[in-house]
Amino acid sequence: MKKISFLNLGKHPITNNFLKTNKPKNEFFYNLKLIYHKETKLVSLDNFVPPKKMFNDKYAHRASASITMQKAYRNLANKIKKKFKPKSILEIGSNDGVFIKYFSNINNVGVEPCKNLADLTSKMKIETYDKFWTFRLSNKILSKHGKFDIIYSANTISHIHNLNETFKAIENSLNSNGIFILEDPSLLKSLQKLSYDQFYDEHAYVFSITALKNITKQSGLEVFNIEELKTHGGSNRVYFKKISNKTIKISNTVNKHLLKEKNFGINNLQTYRIFAKKVLRSRKNLIKIFQKIKKEKKNIIGYGATYKSSTVLNFCKIDKKFIKYFLDTTPTKAGKFTPGTHIPIKRYNGIPSNVDYAFLGAWNFKDEIFKKEKKFIDRGGRFITHVPSPKIL
Ligand code: DWN
Numbered sequence: 001m002k003k004i005s006f007l008n009l010g011k012h013p014i015t016n017n018f019l020k021t022n023k024p025k026n027e028f029f030y031n032l033k034l035i036y037h038k039e040t041k042l043v044s045l046d047n048f049v050p051p052k053k054m055f056n057d058k059y060a061h062r063a064s065a066s067i068t069m070q071k072a073y074r075n076l077a078n079k080i081k082k083k084f085k086p087k088s089i090l091e092i093g094s095n096d097g098v099f100i101k102y103f104s105n106i107n108n109v110g111v112e113p114c115k116n117l118a119d120l121t122s123k124m125k126i127e128t129y130d131k132f133w134t135f136r137l138s139n140k141i142l143s144k145h146g147k148f149d150i151i152y153s154a155n156t157i158s159h160i161h162n163l164n165e166t167f168k169a170i171e172n173s174l175n176s177n178g179i180f181i182l183e184d185p186s187l188l189k190s191l192q193k194l195s196y197d198q199f200y201d202e203h204a205y206v207f208s209i210t211a212l213k214n215i216t217k218q219s220g221l222e223v224f225n226i227e228e229l230k231t232h233g234g235s236n237r238v239y240f241k242k243i244s245n246k247t248i249k250i251s252n253t254v255n256k257h258l259l260k261e262k263n264f265g266i267n268n269l270q271t272y273r274i275f276a277k278k279v280l281r282s283r284k285n286l287i288k289i290f291q292k293i294k295k296e297k298k299n300i301i302g303y304g305a306t307y308k309s310s311t312v313l314n315f316c317k318i319d320k321k322f323i324k325y326f327l328d329t330t331p332t333k334a335g336k337f338t339p340g341t342h343i344p345i346k347r348y349n350g351i352p353s354n355v356d357y358a359f360l361g362a363w364n365f366k367d368e369i370f371k372k373e374k375k376f377i378d379r380g381g382r383f384i385t386h387v388p389s390p391k392i393l
Contacts, residue, residue, distance in 0.1 A: 007196070
């Protein structure tokens, strides 16, 4: 399979490796390089980081950390119940149970390799397997729980390296009329918004619908509906059925989306070369903004120590010189340091009055944050973003 490299983002740390010290010994770095697969049109990292280095019992991210996501999962759970009336549901990557908890009255099973998170849902009486999703695990779950009406997976399939096995195992675990719902960041939106921070160790892939169609052909699954979501800066919710199930019609959202991707140039290497050039320009302009503010001796902090922001900070070499500290609502990140750039992270308790600028690490929650930080904005505080282009908001 021909792979073409189109962007080298340099050396990067493990994004989940929030450090206990700002002088770590032997911090792990890998080369973050993006590639385009000519045949399947898949876009992926060149070097995959071993899963156990990323997903372990110290996993920091909590899917319920934002009100936006809490609402999104509650609405989706209601929609699924109303539309499909499932008697069983499996979630791959159940995180802290923000979604699966709504299905406590049916056969609900979680899969979550990060033990600290799996323990949270086990305590909620949701049977949770603290294992990586594999064909073997699908058989193990099958022998105890049977096949499922719905399999749901948000922000997880893009993290699993062996896609062939992943989709085959999903097909294996679905009832003949079962539905698989995948939610992951959209490649089209990432290219359009120049959000190159969607690429980091965990995001082995950023999917287009074109690539998803191509790579799932072998697994016996086919896409029958697509919903475009605003979450995480632009995601796709992709509905799959078994190819053998002829009772579900393919919605025209599928062809519409494929055409949109084709018109943008998803199938064209040149699109990625142009993206790469724009990313280099974006870095230059973001650094200029930080340098200018620093010259004015103003205080800059970071807002939301996201995994995504690790790509921006390490690629642009924005460290403690520019950002005094990050504020984040996640309790397990507080008191630690950002991977690679070693910026302190403090527990969020409002933006202090001496802060002039806040770099939006969690730009994908801009609306929620702007609402919450009205006081900061009203007193002249400004946010810095790099999406879709570096600017002060
Ligand atoms: O796919 C993934 C996504 C869904 O979650 C994972 N690979 C890892 C993680 O990535 P991320 O860190 O880029 O995700 P978020 O959801 O954009 O992270 C938001 C961060 O910002 C959290 O640490 C919470 C924090 N936050 C905050 O401090 N104040 C968020 C909001 C909305 C706030 O008001």
